[in-house]
Amino acid sequence: MSDSTAGQRPGDSEDGRPELGGPAERPRRVIGTPPPAEARSLLSGALTEAAQAEEGALARRELPSDPEDMAKAKRAERVVAACFILAMLAGFGFIASYVIFHTGSVTAVQHSNLALGSTMALAFLAMGVGATIWVRHIMPDVELTEQRHPIRSEPQDREAFAETFWEGADASQFAKRPILRRTLIAATVPMAIAPIVLLRDLGPLPGTSLDHTVWRKGMRLLTYGANTPITPADFSSPGGMITVVPDGYQNDFNALAKAACIIIKFAPGQVYYTTKPYPVSGYTVENWTVDNIVCYSKICTHVGCPAALYEQTTxxxxxxxxxxxFDATRGAEVIFGPATRPLPQLPMTVDAQGYLVARSDFTEPVGPSFWERGPST
Ligand code: FES
Incomplete structure (x- = not known):
């Protein structure tokens, strides 16, 4: 052993500094033909002697920072830049399609989807083609083999990673070719801002529209399906329950989503009435009923399902x-389940022809219980 190598451990470099992690421990990048698979087995835990000898024979060289054929690379550069510009235009086309095409009908939705899908597909396709040509015709064409060992985060490894990263960045020509760099960045801009444009789908603020339904003073109650007005005499058997809808809105499902109601006929003395002209907990407002016929919202105050089942006996x-x-005899107060608010009662009376009509809209919002916070007006 010569003086220059005295005290040098296996894996130390010639200047005496330990090599990063030692040959059997640290990940290494090998340029050229990889060693046989058995020499790279993860099960062995370390390279065999034969594999080490073979690796030592591999020519070690740095990644070339330029491709061999510069003229060909220049042509490829222009093609890649064109792809990225196309991707950018398609990205802006996606945003424009979103703004231009509306979705008021099935045909409009089809046109909108076609425009959105084709522009988005074109943007990603152009990006992909550009990136592929960049890698294949501009970056150096060398084969890399990464030895895989247990991952460590030693400082030496991080330094080696940083060195490798900047070497690769240099080889990618990203810094040297400003036209590619700029067109790539330009291509990604519309894709980055597209989600912001999609915020438009949140729509306008509802304002006070959720506080009200279409029920108005004098509006007749129609039986759902038959769409016929009802007199108290038509609905004279205690224990009956039917769904009613507002006259004029029987086919408007948006309106019915909030305005659908149920009416229930009680026998005298079955209902716990309050004489107050407003809802009182545990009581039904007597002045809002007709001949012991009571009208409640059909929209469950939990999360809005139709509360459509009625038990006559209870x-x-x-x-x-x-x-x-909900207890129909006590102002539809909640007696079981997750709902926390009674079904609102619709004020009701009869018109000059003797038909059941609304006295007004509901005096409180219908539907899910987040309205417990109270109406916004
Ligand atoms: S929606 Fe009625 S109980 Fe949940």
Whole structure:
């Protein structure tokens, strides 16, 4: 052993500094033909002697920073730049399509989807083609083999990674070719801002529209399906329950989503009335009923399912979604389930022809219980 190598451990470099992690421990990049698979087995835990000898024979060289054929690379550069510009235009086309095409009908939705899908597909396709040509015709064409060992985060490894990263960045020509760099960045800009444009789908603020339904003073109650007005005499058998809708809105499902109601006929003395002209907890407002016919919202105050099941014997209104149960004799107060608010009662009377009509809209919002915070007006 010569003086220059005295005290040098296996894996130390010629200047005496330990090599990063030692030959059997640290990940290494090998340029050229990789060693046989058995020499790279993860099961062995370390390279075999034969594999080490073979690796030592591999020519070690730095990544070339320029491709061999510069003229060909220049042509490829122009093609890649064109792809990235096309991707940028397609990205802006996606945003423009979103703004231009509206979705008021099935045909409009089809046109919108076609424009959005084709522009987005073109943008990604152009980006992909550009990136592929960049890698294949501009970056150096060398084969890399990465030895895989247990991952460590030693400082030496991080330094080696940083060195490798900047070497690769240099080889990618990203810094040297400003036209590629700029067109790539330009191509990604519309894709980055596209989600911001999609915020438009949040739509206008609802304002006070959710506080009200279409029920108005004098509006007749129609039986759902038959669409016929109802007189108290038509609905004279105690224990009956039917769904009613506002006259003029029987086919407007947006309106019915909030305005659908149920009316229930009670026998005298079955209902716990309050004489106050407003809802009182545990009581039904007597002045809003006609001949012991009571009208409640059909929209469950839990999360809005139709509360459409009625038990004649117990006078319970049941919501099939999560089993909220309301007592129809006590102002539809909640007696079971996740709902926390009674079904609102619709003020009711009869018109000059003797038909059941609304006295007004509901005096409180219908539907899910987040309205417990109170109407916004
Ligand atoms: S929606 Fe009625 S109980 Fe949940």
């Amino acid at each position: 006078h319970h209104i049941l919501c099939p979604c999560h089993q909220s149960t």
